[in-house]
Amino acid sequence: MVRPVRVLADSDRCVGAGQCVLTAPDLFDQDEEGIVVLLTDSVATEADAKLAREAEHLCPAAALRVTAGTDDGEG
Numbered sequence: 001m002v003r004p005v006r007v008l009a010d011s012d013r014c015v016g017a018g019q020c021v022l023t024a025p026d027l028f029d030q031d032e033e034g035i036v037v038l039l040t041d042s043v044a045t046e047a048d049a050k051l052a053r054e055a056e057h058l059c060p061a062a063a064l065r066v067t068a069g070t071d072d073g074e075g
């Protein structure tokens with residue numbers, strides 16, 4: 001059992017580099033301008049959490065945030 005993590009994407013920071021989509025195509029997409037689109041805001045498998053963290057580290061604009069999910073508010 002894996003603790004869910006939350007994924008946040010700041011489209012104002014995103015520069016459309018696409019690293020997140022290349023890294024985790026099930027979690028991220030890009031709109032027609034290349035700006036990140038979150039396909040989900042919470043992931044519950046270890047594999048997806050790992051990919052989300054990898055994308056967070058790779059994003060050149062620091063537009064992604066992956067946080068431990070909690071049941072009662074901000075993690």
Ligand code: SF4
Pocket residue numbers: 009013014015016017018019020021030034035036058059060061062063064
């Ligand atoms: S890696 Fe970062 S800058 Fe590139 S598309 Fe994803 S969120 Fe945007």
